[in-house]
Amino acid sequence: MINEIYDVIVVGAGHAGSEAAAAAANLGSKTLLITMNMQTIGQMSCNPAMGGIAKGQIVREIDAMGGYSGIIADKSAIQFKMLNLSKGPAMWSPRTQNDRMLFAEEWRIALEKTPNLDFFQDMVKSLIIENNRVAGVITSLGLEIRGKSVVLTNGTFLNGLIHVGDKQLGGGRMGEPRAFGITEQLVTLGFESGRMKTGTPPRVDGRSLDYSKMEEQKGDENPKNFSYLESPKLTKQISCHIVYTNETVHEILREGFDRSPMFNGTIQSIGPRYCPSIEDKINRFAERERHQLFVEPEGWRTVEIYVNGFSSSLPEDVQIKAMRHIPGFANAKVFRPGYAIEYDYFPPTQLNHTLETKLIENLYFAGQINGTTGYEEAAGQGLIAGINAHNKVHEKEAFTLSRDEAYIGVLIDDLITKGTDEPYRMFTSRAEYRLLLRQDNADIRLTEKSYHLGLAKEERLIKVQDKIAKSNQLESFLRDTSLKPGIINPILESISSAAVDQAYRSAQILTRPNMTLAKLEEIDFIKEATQHYSTEVKEQAEINIKYRGYIEKERDNVAKLSRLExxxxxxxxxxxxxxxxxxxxxxxxxxxxxxxxxxxxxxxxxxxxxxxxxxxxxx
Known part of the structure; x- marks a missing residue:
């Protein structure tokens, strides 16, 4: 292995690195994935969940292109929810609660089954640079491994520093060493670097909690999947719970502020705006009497609980004392306290849209090294970096996604064009064409592109072509089928909609507020005609009919602005x-x-x- 010359070397095996390695290898590149610990491939470092608002769309886009994140999220899911169903379809966002250990296991199994992919456990301490082009890596063992391209996905490990109160530990995650050498080398080569901060909550023993004092949050009655392929369906789910802090909790936390690295000047880097620590919340929003916490199980076979919303870098004794005043936590036993971590990143304006660096040819950055936060944002970048590293060394065209094609395109364009000085998180509001970038149509948007690229397999293309054909067929039926007043008026009355005095096309009726295809299927001949269509096809046809005017307006806007592109x-x-x-x-x-x-x-x-x-x- 050491004497081979790889097409692509990926450094780091988190979400970005795993997707980058899978993409490059599946496209045919001889790929090496280097990680500091083979046991933590695909590790969920923070919350045990995938997806959420805008993030769920990214996972579906990754899956539509033949990436692994969606399939692995499905295989390790313990709960599924479609968020924002009370809003329009542009806002619907899938989310899974996951079994942390099973998620990492499934990632490793998937990567080990991937052809063209080798593994090596070591720390990369520097890059081999020749004539402003990367030519490989040097590990902490002093091994020189040659490669035509390198993808850096170092996460929070570059000079990582963990804070718990006034205690400081070098590490990329609790219990794991930090990586050093790469930042220093890149800076000498002319790169600009910075520091960012993130944090994680305490983990507690679920057996010590009183769930009767919490609000139960069940999964969807009919759970769906992330993947467009046939991945496992959830037949049973584990509930999450919601609980709230109170003024007593806040007062105890405030008493520890003088020992907090956030407030005594020890931490000077910027943390995530939209996922602040509990001490930051009660400081910035002092007028609020309580803050919401999500009590999230970590898996099928563990009692470990993730206290989402209680991220903290306060001393462990303050964390535990305050936590025990949260309803249901009076006897809470803590597995490990929350902590903050500072790490190096490189402002992403130093990259091209392919995620190749402008200074060093064939060197790519993906994930938190670019200033992002979140598994999904990292995985999306990893996919694009892996594709482009492969394409570059095989002298193929660069592959990029535009803002009207994918949330991944919005993410990368924001990073490259605007940069970021705080951890970047994706939201639906960041996309100006979000009605085009829905979670339900990621396969229609991206699978054919990926198939021609050589990544998405033929079975994906056949499935999406079948979905498009059947959706068009169903739309035609609804546009051509008339409903007489005697048939449709009882249904209109049931949704408090005005009655009709003449026949109307089914599609026209469907555009009314509160009217759904499911309501139309109360009519026998409609149900008979639609019963053979899948839920996904019905959803696609219904959205296309109900929102046709808005969709066409967005497409017109895209066409107008594309002139400037x-x-x-x-x-x-x-x-x-x-x-x-x-x-x-x-x-x-x-x-x-x-x-x-x-x-x-x-x-x-x-x-x-x-x-x-x-x-x-x-x-």
């Missing part, structure tokens, strides 16, 4: 020659080097006037 800017364009450009625009353009006018327009601090100046010059 076709106006390319040369890599060596000299912005300093344009005297009318603002000083800020020149600085941002020179740093980010936008590829198109559309990308230039999305850069923070760039005005419409700056874009007009560019347009005039380029024309």
């Amino acid at each position: 076709t106006i390319k800017i040369a890599d060596d364009f000299n912005y300093d020659n344009l005297k009318s450009l603002s000083a800020e625009a020149k600085q941002k353009f020179n740093k980010i080097r936008p590829k198109t006018i559309a990308q230039a327009a999305r850069i923070s601090g760039v005005s419409p006037a700056d874009i007009n100046i560019l347009l005039i010059y380029l024309k």
